[in-house]
Amino acid sequence: MNNSINVLRILSRVEQLAHCSEQADGMTRVYLSSEHRMANERVLEWMNEAGMTCHVDAVGNVVGRYEGLSPGLPSLVLGSHLDTVRDGGRYDGILGVLAAIECVDVLNAQSQRLGFAITVIGFADEEGVRFQSTYLGSRAVAGVFDAELLQLKDAQGMGLGEAMREFGLNPEKIHEAAMDRQAVLAYMELHIEQGPVLERELLPVGVVTGINGAARYAVTFKGEAGHAGTVPMVGRRDALAAAAEAIVWIENLALNTPDLTATVGAIRALPGALNVIAGQVEFSMDVRSAHDAIREKAQKAIEQELNNLCDRRHLSCHITLLQSTKATACAGWLQAQVASAISVEGHKVRYLPSGAGHDAVMMNQLTDVGMIFIPCLRGISHNPRESVTSHDVQVGCEVLLRFISQFKALGENHD
Ligand code: GLV
Ligand code: MN
Ligand code: MN
Numbered sequence: 001m002n003n004s005i006n007v008l009r010i011l012s013r014v015e016q017l018a019h020c021s022e023q024a025d026g027m028t029r030v031y032l033s034s035e036h037r038m039a040n041e042r043v044l045e046w047m048n049e050a051g052m053t054c055h056v057d058a059v060g061n062v063v064g065r066y067e068g069l070s071p072g073l074p075s076l077v078l079g080s081h082l083d084t085v086r087d088g089g090r091y092d093g094i095l096g097v098l099a100a101i102e103c104v105d106v107l108n109a110q111s112q113r114l115g116f117a118i119t120v121i122g123f124a125d126e127e128g129v130r131f132q133s134t135y136l137g138s139r140a141v142a143g144v145f146d147a148e149l150l151q152l153k154d155a156q157g158m159g160l161g162e163a164m165r166e167f168g169l170n171p172e173k174i175h176e177a178a179m180d181r182q183a184v185l186a187y188m189e190l191h192i193e194q195g196p197v198l199e200r201e202l203l204p205v206g207v208v209t210g211i212n213g214a215a216r217y218a219v220t221f222k223g224e225a226g227h228a229g230t231v232p233m234v235g236r237r238d239a240l241a242a243a244a245e246a247i248v249w250i251e252n253l254a255l256n257t258p259d260l261t262a263t264v265g266a267i268r269a270l271p272g273a274l275n276v277i278a279g280q281v282e283f284s285m286d287v288r289s290a291h292d293a294i295r296e297k298a299q300k301a302i303e304q305e306l307n308n309l310c311d312r313r314h315l316s317c318h319i320t321l322l323q324s325t326k327a328t329a330c331a332g333w334l335q336a337q338v339a340s341a342i343s344v345e346g347h348k349v350r351y352l353p354s355g356a357g358h359d360a361v362m363m364n365q366l367t368d369v370g371m372i373f374i375p376c377l378r379g380i381s382h383n384p385r386e387s388v389t390s391h392d393v394q395v396g397c398e399v400l401l402r403f404i405s406q407f408k409a410l411g412e413n414h415d
Contacts (some may be wrong), residue, residue, distance in 0.1 A: 004106055005397040007390045010098045016042055016080070017098075018090040026087045026384050031125035032060060032134060032167040039082050041120045043049050051108030052120065057177040059140035060124035060169055062097075066104045066115045077187045077367070077409055078103070078400075081126030081137065081359055088127075089192075089386020091376060095393070096190040097122040103401045116185055118404065119376070123359045123360035130154045130163075132218070132322055138362035143178035179366060185409040186334055187363040190400050191373045192388060194356045196379035203350050204395035207338045208371035211293050211354045211361055212261075213327035215299055217285040218347040221246075221310060225271055225279030240269045240278035242313045245308055250285065253298060253305075260298050261288045261355065290353050292326050328361045333410055334370030341402035347395065356381070368410065372399055 020038040022028040029035040043062045047054040057186035062082070065075065103222030107114070107361030131152040139145040150161040150171050159304025161171040193199075198206050207249040223237030247264045263286045271277040287302065289295035303319055310317035339349045352373065361367040374396035377387035 004109065005102055005394060005401065006105075007394045007397070010095075010102050010393055010397070011390060013042070013046060014061055014090050017094055017179070023087075025291045027084050027090055028086050028088065029082070029084045030127075030130040031083055032130065032163045034058065036083065036124065037167065040122070040124075041100070043082065043097065046098075046221075047104075047120060049154045050105035055166045057140070058169060059145065059174040059177045060138055060164070060167060060176070061137045061141065061177065061413040062122040064101070064104070064120045066108065067113065068354055069113045073115070074183045074409075075119040076123060076183050076185050076221040076404065077119045077363070078189070078404075079119075079121035079123060079187075079359065080189050081123040081172045083123075083125050083127050083129065085127050085129055085322060085382050087384055088175075088382050089376075089380075089384060091380050091386050091388050092190050092194065093123070093126055093191070095192060095374075095388070099190045099393070099397045099400055102397055103404055106401060106403070114404070116407070118410065119179075119184075123275050126357075126359050131160050132216075134216075134323065134357060134358060135362040138359035140174050140177035141179055142362045142366040143175070143181075144362065145174050145177075147174075181366055184367045185407075186331070187360060187367050187369045188334065188338075188371070188400070188403065189358055189360050189363075190374070191354075191358055191398055192376040192381060192386070193373040194353070194376060194379065194381035197352050198350065198373060198375035198378075199377070199379060201350065202415050203348060204374060204392045205342055205347055205399050206352045206373040207335050207342065208330050208373055209335065209351050209353050210290065210330055211328040211356075211358055211371075212288045212290045213295050214286065214357055215288075215295060215324040216289040216322040218322055219246075219283050219285055219306065221281045221315050222318075223279055223315045224277070226277045227402055228277055231277060236277055237279075237314050238277050239281040239315055242309060242315055243267065243269075243281040243283055246309055247283070249305055249309070250302055251365060253301060257294065257298060259289050259291055259294055262286070262298065262302070279295070288355065289326050325361050326358065328364045328369065330360070330370045331368035331410075334368055337407060338370055338372055338399070338403055341399045341406060344406070345395065345398050345402055347399070372396060372403070
């Protein structure tokens with residue numbers, strides 16, 4: 001496509017945002033942190049430069065609007081998230097926001113106005129790192145932010161509502177972040193694949209068919225702490241040994257169940273000393289599948305196994321389901337328009353599902369959603385070694401721009 005997508009500008013912005021990090025030698029940007037504020041400020045500048053009117057909404061998302069042929073038209077919403085996991089990568093989420101801004105910049109530079117407005121959103125919290133609840137930004141935009149979430153606390157014991165106030169937001173106004181569904185035509189998100197499929201097939205871009213459902217848990221095993229040298233091995237109530245057995249059981253279940261992933265990614269043993277039997281262990285659990293029935297069956301089996309295992313070892317077991325989202329389908333009519341944009345740009349159309357969660361999951365409560373993937377190096381993500389090629393970024397943006405230029409809302413005539 002003959003356009004002026006400026007990949008170097010996108011990549012330079014990625015680097016600038018990478019500096020908005022808790023640590024200098026890695027990438028951590030969590031919700032309502034000073035790094036979040038810095039990132040928002042940069043993104044607001046870039047949205048402004050691209051001809052958008054923009055603001056930080058009631059939950060802390062950055063929202064920019066590019067008017068269509070006349071003011072106030074319904075909008076095509078584009079975006080992704082600006083937060084990261086701990087020690088994450090620089091493209092996960094961020095690239096989708098910057099790609100969307102770049103596309104608007106190109107339209108604006110060519111004084112092109114379309115038959116609809118474009119809204120670009122840099123979501124404030126997708127990863128859920130700080131408050132252990134994902135999609136806080138897109139929940140608010142989709143109008144499904146449950147006020148009970150305000151009771152959540154971060155690791156320091158600060159409540160979500162209090163953290164919002166400290167950031168300058170008013171939790172009582174969260175509903176103001178919700179978009180009116182009549183004013184939204186669809187949601188489209190460009191994202192790195194975070195898996196190996198496109199790279200393996202040497203493809204620069206893919207059409208996402210849907211997003212796996214996911215359940216997240218916090219589990220606590222309580223046994224009895226004791227002296228590592230004096231308490232006989234038989235009869236110990238070692239919470240860490242029990243957790244180790246549980247983790248391997250969970251891994252085996254997922255290894256032997258097609259279309260299921262199950263991960264224990266965080267663990268804490270207490271009191272946590274070399275010469276003390278662990279009296280308590282807390283660990284996380286993440287269970288996903290494209291098929292809700294498979295995931296739900298696995299969740300039941302895991303819960304039962306953890307309880308049985310703790311009974312056998314004379315431990316207590318507390319399992320808390322933190323959240324669960326069903327599998328999300330990308331709308332067929334949006335997949336078709338992404339596929340058409342990919343073909344027109346001269347690339348092979350490859351459909352693939354998403355194992356990772358995305359803001360599109362929550363945005364689907366508001367409107368139909370679609371996604372475009374570009375490859376990332378060896379599929380590595382949630383890792384500082386996350387990497388993309390400028391060629392794939394270029395192609396991804398060209399496809400997104402082509403999609404925008406050709407976009408027809410559901411029910412509009414296609415000729
Ligand atoms: C978000 O990145 C998730 O899928 O956990
Ligand atoms: Mn992520
Ligand atoms: Mn992401």
